[in-house]
Amino acid sequence: MSDQRPRLLQLKMLLRDVHPAVWRRVRLADCLSIAELNWVIQLLMGWDDDHLHRFRIHGREYGITYVGGPSFAEDAAVVPLSWFGFRPTERSLYEYDFTAGWQIEVRVERVILAAPCEGRRVPVCVAGRQAGPPDGCGGPQVYAERRRDALGWAMADDVDTVGAILRQVSDGDATVLNDPEERWEFERAVSRLKARERFLAEGFTRRGQRGIAAGVHDSAGFSMIRMAIQVVLIDEAGGGREVHEIVRIDRGQLCPEALGLSLTEAKAITGGIQQVLAGAQVIEWQEDQRACPDCGRRRSLKGHHRIVYRTPFGTLRLDSERLRACRCAAPPRRSLSPLAELLGERNSPELLYLETKFASLASYV
Ligand SMILES: [Zn+2]
Secondary structure: OOOOOOOEEEEEEEEOOOOOOOEEEEEEEOOOEHHHHHHHHHHHHOOOOOOOEEEEEOOEEEOOOOOOOOOOOOOOOOOEHHHHOOOOOOEEEEEEOOOOOEEEEEEEEEEEOOOOOOOOOOOEEEEEEOOOOOOOOOOHHHHHHHHHHHOOHHHHHHHHHHHHHHHHHHOOOHHHHHOHHHHHHHHHHHHHHHHHHOOOOOOOOOHHHHHHHOOOHHHOOOOOEEEEEEEEEEOOOOOEEEEEEEEEEEEOOOOHHHOOOOHHHHHHHHHHHHHHHHHHHHHHHHHHHOEOOOOOOEOOEEEEEEEEEEEOOEEEEEEEEEEEOOOOOOOOOOEEOHHHHHOOOOEOHHHHHHHHHHHHHOOOO
């Protein structure tokens, strides 16, 4: 049937029902067994081999038999890939974690004669896209939901919450942590961010490949583009006063989803620019409010609190100063918060306009 020397197979593995597409292109010798191919797939997806699996090749099932799992006619450890005499464009299916229902389509792209069966060159992953979903996360549908949540507005709000409190603390005002409500909100935001972390793996990481052919990957032809977007506040003399980093963007291989900006990145950029701008505006304006409008005396600071202000570009967290009322003011007024009074309506006029506009367009059928 086939010649005795091992052949080199180039396989493309595509995870079904996941967007953006998660795929790997791998070269391996066909002297590998089915059991070894299972392990290669696990490494490439960053999975832990904690669940049952099965291959469907040429209409039959193969895999490693475990207690309580499906049993197979052949011992996966002794069936080499050469057994199947694969040809280009042939497809097989790999299923993993039957409850979650992960399916990977394995397509033979090329068959190259004379592969070295041992040594460091193969198996090697030569291309790929997107990190594999976390093992045990519940399958394509749950993964999509968790990913949407991890990249959505709620995440940006949590980052805002945590950032605003950390900024206050780093400015020397730790009183915010004494407020049980603020503290609770902070802790909840941090734990939500942690829970989202594993769904945020962007791009294709090489983490999974390390175990199979260390040393080859640097020549695998990946180039990275890294970009930082910063906002520079300019002082009166025209020089840079403060630099704020808004967002970092990393890009691996080009594919349609990775060309230009994603919606999430665009939101993070406009939201980040707005937060820096509004923060600077509020500081300047509040400084001017210190003087009593009636007698001009400087009013003393009683404390800070945070104002949440919604805009079309995200929710602003603003540090509002509470001032002691001036001696010249008529009692019973003891203190006042100029910013809170200015922003009595906690939604920007533009946001209210857009919401009204959308509401009027919505169908009531
Ligand atoms: Zn006064």
